[in-house]
Each structure stands twice: as structure tokens, then as C-alpha cells.
Amino acid sequence: MKRAAAEIVPLLALDRAAAKPLYRQLYEGFREAILAGLLGAGQRLPSTRSLAGELQVSRLPVLTAFEQLLAEGYFESRAGAGTFVARSLADPQRTAGRTPSSRQEPRPGPRTVAANPGLPLGRQEPWLGGLGAFRVSQIAVDHFPLQVWAGLVARNGRNPRASQMLYGNPMGDRRFRETLAAYLRTSRGVRCTPEQILVTSGSQHALTIAARVLLDPGDEVWMEEPGYQGARDALAIAGARLVPVPVDEEGLDVAAGIDRSPRARAAYVTPSHQYPLGATLTASRRLQLLDWAQRSGAWILEDDYDSEYRYESQPIAALQGLDRDSRVIYIGTFSKVLFPALRVGYLVVPTDLVERFAALRAAIDDFPATLYQAVLADFLAEGHFARHLRRMRQIYRERRGVLVEALRSELGAAVRVLGERAGMHLAAVLGEGAQDRRLAERAAQEGLWAMPLSVCYLGEPSRAGLVLGYGGTGVPEILDGVRRLGRLLREG
Ligand SMILES: Cc1ncc(COP(=O)(O)O)c(C=O)c1O
Missing domain, CATH: 1.10.10.10 (Winged helix-like DNA-binding domain superfamily/Winged helix DNA-binding domain)
Known part of the structure; x- marks a missing residue:
């Protein structure tokens, strides 16, 4: 005691x-x-x-x-x-700030983060608040062949090979890359071997990796204007200085790019279906771009995100297939053709850069998870993918037709529709002086998730409008949504 x-x-x-x-x-x-x-x-x-x-x-x-x-x-x-x-x-260092007997409150140290001005600050835009009508990048979830998919997931989950359970190749699973290379060669006109394919977690990850391998902080990069915000963020975090290069009905204005930044280290392009306005980069512009890249030693980042869905002709062949100097880094994704939560995309890397890309990827996250790669390899090899694309093309073609027609009949001359020939979204361009942000904010309050065109500009927007996704919006919602957009527009 x-x-x-x-x-x-x-x-x-x-x-x-x-x-x-x-x-x-x-x-x-x-x-x-x-x-x-x-x-x-x-x-x-x-x-x-x-x-x-x-x-x-x-x-x-x-x-x-x-x-x-x-x-x-x-x-x-x-x-x-x-x-x-x-x-x-x-030792006060070990219990720092936790001892009540220490009279003085410890003064907190500064909470410094990287000063990189390119770091995105996070977007809380109202039109990104929901997943309903007109939200871009949505797919028709209810038409996904879930039974087939679930069968393949179960099969591959039950009987994994040892190599699927251990550390793997930073470039990705061999069998998946073989299947993918065959698809890209025949369907997309991409010139590649399986060794050149690096499997990523979507194209956002692919862009981040490419930027880290190819760019030094401060390098200038051409960015389509208007263009894809995701690409802007990925390039900016690598320290790139983005140079807005205008797009017209022929796609990226290469001459304007050469004028503004002849020695840029890279150019980001969406040649098959320019995001968000929808132009197809013409053959002469393609050759001009490749010629500039070859002469100046620049890289071309080709984002081929939705070209499988083309409604009035065959899909446009990839720019990469025209490249004779291995200047193009091709980026693809399964986000549109299957579903975005899959998080599977890929890069096709010039042969002489494969080692650099593999090493960087290994340093970031080792290698891609194996299960969905195995499932995708089966999905492609057994013909499900081709069948799915055919079905979805029909569904999206119908939705697109209904949307275009509704915009014409409901809004008439108030909008000009652009980019409706491919993909799962189109741009409804409004007249000069239109306040597209305000319109999109009011639409969001009604559960319509249209994106204002002006946010796609790095500089002063030269156009206003709405980017309307129709992939995940059924026909009745399209009709109802356009009616409501028309009312909001008339209310001013
Ligand atoms: C231009 C563009 N590229 C790529 C993507 C797909 O990105 P991810 O593969 O990271 O899902 C999108 C999706 O909205 C897009 O609009």
C-alpha cells in the first residue's frame, strides 16, 4: 500500500x-x-x-x-x-503539444504546400453537382451488358494465375496488351506492338505520366482553345506553361500555334472529335502538325477519347498512324466505350521511350491492378466488345438525333449545334453576349447538368454555349430537359 x-x-x-x-x-x-x-x-x-x-x-x-x-x-x-x-x-518532441502542464500553447508551424501555380484548386462548379440529364462523360449505364461482364469478373476472380496475384509489369498485363494492340491496329489505325502499350488508370493518369516523362517545368505546351479541362490540369501540375491555340472547323489551327509558340515542347490534341466543339482535324492540318512536331522536336499528345462512336461515317483513323517520326503519344480510354469507374486507359508510347515510361510508372504506382485487365482481355477477345460498341452506337445515335432535333425545334435560331457527328456530347453555341455560366447555374438548380462552354477557355472566351452530354440521358429526359432549357433561356 x-x-x-x-x-x-x-x-x-x-x-x-x-x-x-x-x-x-x-x-x-x-x-x-x-x-x-x-x-x-x-x-x-x-x-x-x-x-x-x-x-x-x-x-x-x-x-x-x-x-x-x-x-x-x-x-x-x-x-x-x-x-x-x-x-x-x-522528450517533449515525442509528446509535443499534448502536455497540459506545458504552459505555453505550442505555436503551430506553417502549413506550406507546393507553390506550383498550376496546382488545381478544386472545382465546385454547380453543373458538376449531379449525374443526371446532360452531364458530360456519362454512359448509358442501363444498357451495359452486366451479365456477360459479371461472368467474366467471376471467372477471372475465381481462377487467377499466380502472375495475377503478384507484383507485375509496370506496362501492364501481357495478354491484355496483345489483345488491345490488335484492336488498336485494326479499328483505330494505330501502328503499335503490345510492347508499346502502357495500361493506366484512365486517360487522366496517362496524361499525367506522359507529362512527367516528356516535360520540364516551364515548358510551353499547346492547348486547344477551347479545350479539355482535365488535360489542362494534368499538364499544369507537371509545371507546363499552357499556350492556348484556337480551334476552328478544321480543328486545331496549327499555323496559329506555330505563330504563338514555335518552340513548344508538346501539343495536346483531340483530332478525331475536338473537345468540346467537335471538329475533326483535317488531313492537311494533321500533316502540318506532324511536320511541325518533326522539325521542332515537339511531342504530340493525341487524346482519342470517344472516336469509336461516329455516326455518319467510319471512325476517323488515329493521327498516330500517320506519324513517321514517332512524335505522337497516343492516349485511349475505356471510360466512354465501357464505363468510367472502370478506370482503365492506356498510352501507346514510341518504342525508344518505353523504358522511360515504364520506369516512371513503376515509381508512381508500380503497375496496374490485374483483375480488370484480365476481364477486358476476355471481353475483347471473345467478341463482346465489338458487339457492345455496335449496340451502343445505335443507342447513342438515337439519343443524339432526338437531342439535335429538340434543340432545333425548341430553341431554333437561338443555338447553333456543333460536334454532333461523333461522341456522346455536343455543343449548343449561343449568341454573342449570352451568359452561359448563369444559364448553367440555373439549369443545375433544376437538375440539368449542362456545362457552360466558356469554362473550356483558358483565355477570354470567344463563344458562349452549353456542352450537353447525351450518353447517360434517355430520350424522355432529353425532350423534357430541352424544353426546360428553352424556358430558362427565354427567361434570360
Ligand atoms: C477529352 C477527354 N479526354 C478523356 C476523357 C476520359 O478521361 P478518363 O479516361 O480519365 O476517364 C474525357 C472524359 O470526359 C474527355 O472528355
Whole structure:
């Protein structure tokens, strides 16, 4: 009893009815008491037997808690003397800011983050608040062949090869890349071998990797104006200086780019279906762009995000297939053709850069997860993908037709429709002076998620309008949505 004062047990509120085991409650109680300074460094602890008696619990949870606290360095035992709060915890650095006895509140250090001006600040735009009508980048979820897909997921999940469970190739799964290379060669006109394919977590990741390999901070990069915000962010975080280059009905104005930034390190383009206005980069512009890249030593980042869906002709062949100097880095994604939450995209990398890309990818996240690659390899090889594309092309063609017609009949001359020949969105360009942000904000309040065209500009917007996604919007919602947009527009 003489030692009682030194062994006073902190107030440990044990709840015998709680789901949390008693040993855990004891462990946490002691740890909190130490960190709060209620138990001082070097202070003696009662024996496990007497503590168990005092708390009226069995000895086992007390022993378990003590073992854990000893293992984690909160307690120390001295032979023959008992158990103590570790003396090393007297070091103020270890309990910094937690000791009530220290009179002065510790002054917090500065919370500095990278000064990179390109870091995105996070967009809380109202038109990104929901997943309903007109939201761009949505797919027709209810038409996805879920049964086939689920069967392949189950099959591959049940019988993984050892190589699918261990560390793998930073470029991705061999079988998937072989299947993908065959598809890209025949359907997209991409010249590639499986070795050139790097599987990524969507095209956003692909762009980030490409920017890290190809660019130094401060390098100029041509950016389509208006263009894709996702690409802007990916390039900006690599420290690129973005040079807006206007697009017209022939796509990127290459001459304007050469005029503004002849020595740019790279150009970001969406040649098959310019995002968001929808032009197809003409053959002469393609050759002009490749010629500039070859002469100046620039890289071309070709984002081929939705070209499989083309409604009035065959899909446009990739720019990469025309490239004779390995200047094009081709970026593809399954986000539009399957579903975005899959997070599978890919890069086709020039052969001489494969090692650099693989090394960088390994440093970022080792390699892509294997399950969906195996599922996708089967989905492509067994013909499900081609069948799915054919079906979806029909569905999106119908939705597109209904949207275009509704815009014409409801809004007439107030809008000009652009980019409706391909993809899953179009641009409804409004007359000069239109306040597209305000319109989109009011639409969002009604559950219509139209994106204002002006936010796609880096510089002063030269056009206003709405970018309307129809992939995930059924025919009745399209008709109802356009009626409501018409009313909002007339209300001004
Ligand atoms: C121009 C463009 N590129 C790429 C993507 C797809 O991005 P991810 O593959 O990262 O889902 C989108 C989706 O909206 C897009 O609009």
C-alpha cells in the first residue's frame, strides 16, 4: 500500500457492454492518458494483478493491453522493479503539444504546400453537382451488358494465375496488351506492338505520366482553345506553361500555334472529335502538325477519347498512324466505350521511350491492378466488345438525333449545334453576349447538368454555349430537359 500514490491508475472508463474488447479499451485509455500528460514519463504502473482486481476484470485483458503498450514503447519494464511509463516519453518532441502542464500553447508551424501555380484548386462548379440529364462523360449505364461482364469478373476472380496475384509489369498485363494492340491496329489505325502499350488508370493518369516523362517545368505546351479541362490540369501540375491555340472547323489551327509558340515542347490534341466543339482535324492540318512536331522536336499528345462512336461515317483513323517520326503519344480510354469507374486507359508510347515510361510508372504506382485487365482481355477477345460498341452506337445515335432535333425545334435560331457527328456530347453555341455560366447555374438548380462552354477557355472566351452530354440521358429526359432549357433561356 505504501506505493499506492505512485501507482494511481488513471480514470479508465471501461464499458463492459461495448463491442470494443476490454483489452483495447484499456490500451487506448492508458495511451490517451500518457499522451494527454495525465501519466508522466517514468511513473510506476500497478501490477496487472492489482489493476485487474481494482477494475474488477479478469487479468487476461490487462496483460494483453500491457503487452501492447510495452511493444509500442509507451511502457517499459525494469527487471524486478515493475512496469513504468517509458522515460523516453519525457522528450517533449515525442509528446509535443499534448502536455497540459506545458504552459505555453505550442505555436503551430506553417502549413506550406507546393507553390506550383498550376496546382488545381478544386472545382465546385454547380453543373458538376449531379449525374443526371446532360452531364458530360456519362454512359448509358442501363444498357451495359452486366451479365456477360459479371461472368467474366467471376471467372477471372475465381481462377487467377499466380502472375495475377503478384507484383507485375509496370506496362501492364501481357495478354491484355496483345489483345488491345490488335484492336488498336485494326479499328483505330494505330501502328503499335503490345510492347508499346502502357495500361493506366484512365486517360487522366496517362496524361499525367506522359507529362512527367516528356516535360520540364516551364515548358510551353499547346492547348486547344477551347479545350479539355482535365488535360489542362494534368499538364499544369507537371509545371507546363499552357499556350492556348484556337480551334476552328478544321480543328486545331496549327499555323496559329506555330505563330504563338514555335518552340513548344508538346501539343495536346483531340483530332478525331475536338473537345468540346467537335471538329475533326483535317488531313492537311494533321500533316502540318506532324511536320511541325518533326522539325521542332515537339511531342504530340493525341487524346482519342470517344472516336469509336461516329455516326455518319467510319471512325476517323488515329493521327498516330500517320506519324513517321514517332512524335505522337497516343492516349485511349475505356471510360466512354465501357464505363468510367472502370478506370482503365492506356498510352501507346514510341518504342525508344518505353523504358522511360515504364520506369516512371513503376515509381508512381508500380503497375496496374490485374483483375480488370484480365476481364477486358476476355471481353475483347471473345467478341463482346465489338458487339457492345455496335449496340451502343445505335443507342447513342438515337439519343443524339432526338437531342439535335429538340434543340432545333425548341430553341431554333437561338443555338447553333456543333460536334454532333461523333461522341456522346455536343455543343449548343449561343449568341454573342449570352451568359452561359448563369444559364448553367440555373439549369443545375433544376437538375440539368449542362456545362457552360466558356469554362473550356483558358483565355477570354470567344463563344458562349452549353456542352450537353447525351450518353447517360434517355430520350424522355432529353425532350423534357430541352424544353426546360428553352424556358430558362427565354427567361434570360
Ligand atoms: C477529352 C477527354 N479526354 C478523356 C476523357 C476520359 O478521361 P478518363 O479516361 O480519365 O476517364 C474525357 C472524359 O470526359 C474527355 O472528355
